[in-house]
Amino acid sequence: MSIFKSITWFTIITSSYTNVFIAYDCSGPKLNITSFNSLQVDYCEQPPLPSSRQVPRIKLLQRAEIRTIFYRSCLISVDYLITRCSAFDDSQVVEGGFFSEILILGAARCAELHQKQAYLFPTGGMVAGLKINQTITATHTLIGTLDREGNCQGASYSSDRGTWKNVVVQCNYKIYLGEGIANSQTKDNILIMPTGTRLKLSELYGLDTFKGEVIWSNDQILQSCDRSDFDVLYDGPASIIIADKKNPSSHETHTYMVESENIVFALKKIKKTFACEIPVIQTEHPQLYILIDSSFVNQFQTKQILPYNTDLMAYVNTKFVYIENFLRTTMTSLYADLLNKQCELERKMIIQKLSLASHSLSEFAYAMGEGPGYTAMNAGEIIYLLKCKAVNVEINTLKT
Incomplete structure (x- = not known):
């Protein structure tokens, strides 16, 4: 039996600039699997008729197509080295004992990492003083102990790659925290990263090939807001169609509908947000907002709409629909028809x-x-x- 006089923990921290390439590993026991029947897709069910009420005045606002959004990113790659303690207290690399992986933190933990600028290891210890737009490298012994005299004491370790007994697991962490400016294209619900990666703007979280996990916020449309950047597409009365809950855990669906001499449109409420610090309703189209608060309805003035913005009127997938006068029906039947057409369109896309x-x-x-x-x-x-x-991929260049 070895007698340890002292055990010293070492954490080596270096700072460097690096680019990390992310690939995907489709093997392993823990995969998210979804099955589809290629011969049959369920048909659409007719939705129940909703209730409605009148709103004296609303304003339908449109913002510019492209805006800049501040983002934060987190990328943690780990190189694992698994060695087994032998009879002479030295260590030997086990079969399959070297591999790498990308740690997925999620939006909340990535935001916390930026706030504290410190990373806590799973078994204790931490790396503090993380730098923005830099890579911090730190070593950590995850399982077992090693001292400077070469003494070794192992323990059991299990992961997706296998299970080992009496081993020491050493990890080399590469932690990258990034900040920058990305372009948001609200027309297509896309966030375009400086690397060229395209993410869904409405999800507020995504995975960039080089930056890792990316988080952003678009609750506030503009931090330095100019109300002249918004066009008023409609100003007048409207109806609210309220659909019942589909199940106890869901919410009522509110759809704002307008029927005038030349236009009929329907836009669904997604959530409450702000346009230039004025409360508005975000619709299912990220570029369209509805203002219903009478206290602020005069803050946005009607002006001539630029030609390149008028194509929003033709987007069927936003339910911003033109209908000929002889084809118009009641608002409730129109609402049910729109929902049914949306379901049929989604069914055809799946097929x-x-x-x-x-x-x-x-x-x-x-x-x-x-x-x-x-x-x-x-x-x-x-x-x-x-x-x-x-997974993390490193390019090994060999000289020939």
Whole structure:
């Protein structure tokens, strides 16, 4: 038995600039798998008729297509080295004992990491003094102990890669915190990163190939806001269509509808937000907002709309619809018809994506997953969509 006079923990911190490449590992026991029946897609159910009430005046606002948004990013890659303690207290590398992975923190933990600028190791200890737009490297012994004299004491360790006994697990952490400015294209609900990666603007969280996890906020439309940047598309009375809850955990659906001589449109309420510190309602189209508060209704003035912004009137997928006078029906039936058409459109899109599977499973996985990081396989008429795990990839250049 070895007698330890003292055990010293070492944490080595260095600072450097680096680029990390992220790929996807589609093997392993813990994968998110979704199955699809390629021969049958459920039909749409007719929604129940909702109730309605009148609103004396609303203003439909449109903001410019492209804005800049401040983002934060977190990227933590870990290199694992697993060694086994031998009879002479030295260590030997076990089979499969070296691998790397990307730690996925989530939006909340990434925001906390930026706030504290310190990372806590899973088994205790921490790395403080993290720098923005720099990579901090730190070593940490996750399992077992090693001292400067070479004495070794192991323990059991289990992960997705396997299970080992009497081993020492040493980790090399590369922690990158980034900040910067990205472009938001609200028309297509896209956030364009400086690296070229495109993320969904409304999700407020995404994975960039080089920056790692990215978080941002678009609750406030503009921090330095100019009300002249907003066009008033409509000013007048409207109706609110209120649909009942589909289940106890859901919420009522509020849809604002307008019927005038030349136009009928319907826009669904998503949440309450602010436009130039004025409370407005964000609709299902990220570029359109509804102002209903009579105290602020005169803050945005009607002016001539620039030609390149008028194409919003033709976007069927936002339910901003023109209808000929002889085709107009009651507002309640229009609401039910819009919901049914939306369901039918989504059903056709699913059928179209499923048809890709017979030609190319990789194209089906990219289309159904709406981006990289997915793969697919089929078993008869059932198609399985697998969400792969992000992993760290390093390029090793060999001289010949």
